[in-house]
Amino acid sequence: MTEKKVSAIGERALISRLSEIFKAPAGKGGKQEKGKEESPEGKKESPQELLVGPGSDDCAVLDLNGEDCLVVTTDMLHRTTDFPEGMTPWQIGWMSAAVNLSDIASMGAxxxxxxxxxxxxxxxxxxxxxxxxxxxxxxxxxxxTPVIGGDLDTHEELTITGTALGRVKKNQLLRRSGAKPGDLVCVTGHTGSAGAALEVLQSKHGGIGRKKASESLIKSLLEPVPRTHEAQKLAASGAVTSMMDTSDGLAMSLHDLAKVSRVGFKIRENSLPILQEVRDFASSPEKGPENGPEKLLELALYTGGDFELLFTITPERLKKVQNICKLSVIGECTKYEEGIVLESVDGRIQPVEQRGYQQLKAESS
Known part of the structure; x- marks a missing residue:
């Protein structure tokens, strides 16, 4: 019998299996049992209880035994798969930090x-x-935040692993769970920009080149901005019911949020915040007959690299949140059984597929 390979199931299924292996013992939540461990001086150590373990959120969360908790995340990047050709070493460094700090932002920390x-x-x-x-x-x-340490080693390929720490009050901690039917669905910034920029950089034919993309569009891919400042204000507002970042694409993030919160989403196509430059890129006839509305939705929903915040809020607090940061209301939460759908401009309803950027993709059956 042939042993199944990790490539057969893909990244999210593999994470689910790891979460089962690494979960804390039942009833303990990662907390030390009373009287079991003592410091050399004979004093009992204060336990750091595991509040959020692997798999369910962008970060793990540890109880600091006060009003705050510690959020922790790690991410690994490789030269050939994660850094587009032409990136400067400065941009490689920026992105390596940004992917981790964006996860910290997603928890409101x-x-x-x-x-x-x-x-x-x-x-x-x-x-x-x-x-x-x-x-x-x-x-x-x-x-x-400071760079507080790390490690150096030789390797066949440039590989960078970051670990970011953050702090947030327990009553302000934002998670993927918490959304409920009737909540509004919001996103910061724009969607599809990084995906369009990547296509521009990868294009080798048809007259498509970097010279036809603005510097700001290219920077959206090569120098993504973690929304740490906006996230802390959103957490303090008390209006946000759930949140995560969109680095793996808007559609994939919607599915991840829906799974944990047990809600559905109805997203309005005409509310998606897409730059005019990206719209022009998707509709340009010189790029082939496959371009047009479908191409635009592909960029906006299914390409990764936009380090924006996807979050849900209670409707009555919309104005308060609008005063905090630039955001777009793209839809509302529905019942879980209704799934995740997109309402087109002419009123047609279509399902939003569960796909986007994944480092380890499942093989096609």
Whole structure:
């Protein structure tokens, strides 16, 4: 009997299996049993109870035995699969920090530190390494947090693993759970920008080139901005019922949020915040007959790289939230049985597929 490979089930199914293996013992929640462990001085250590374990949210959450909790996340990036061709070492560093700090933002937390482990070929130029480090530092400074440590090693391929820490009051912690039917669905910034930028950079024919994309569109892919400042204000508002980031694509994020909150979503196509430049890119006839409305939806729903916040709010607090940050209301929560659907401009209803960016994709059957 042939042993099944991880490529047969894909990233999310693999994470689900790992979550079962790594979950805390029943009834303990990761907390030390009373009297079981003591410090060398004979004093009992304060337990750091596991509030949120692996698999259900963007970060794990530990109880700090006060009004705050600690959120922790880690992410690994590789030169060949995660950094588009043409990225500068500074941009590689920025993105390596941003992917982790965006997860901290998704929980409504304030970043408190970033650790970075870097594996690189032995012949890496010192100037490349220093510029990469400056990019990491710049992103950390933007998010008002320090780089507090890490590790260095040689590796066949440039590989960067970041671990970010954050702190948030327990009563302000935002999770993927909490949305309920009737809540409004919101997203910060724009959707589909990074996907369009990636296609521009990867295009080698038909006259499509970087010169035809604005610098700001290219930067949306190569220098994604973690929404840490907006997230902390949203958490403090008390209006947000659930939240996560959209780095894997809007559609995939909607499915992840729906699964944990046990709600459905009705998304309005004409409310999706898409830049005019992306609309023009999707509809340009020079890019082939496959372009048009379907191409635009593909970019807006199913491409990753937009490090925006997807969140739900109670309708009566919409004005309060609109004063906090730039956002778009793209739909509302429905009953879980109604699924996730998109309402087109002419009123047609179509399902939103569960697909988007995944590092490890399941093989087609």
């Amino acid at each position: 304030r970043p408190t530190g970033l650790l970075v482990a870097i594996g690189m070929p032995a012949d890496t130029e010192i100037s490349f390494f220093e510029e990469l480090a400056k990019g990491i530092q710049a992103c950390a400074e933007f998010c008002e």
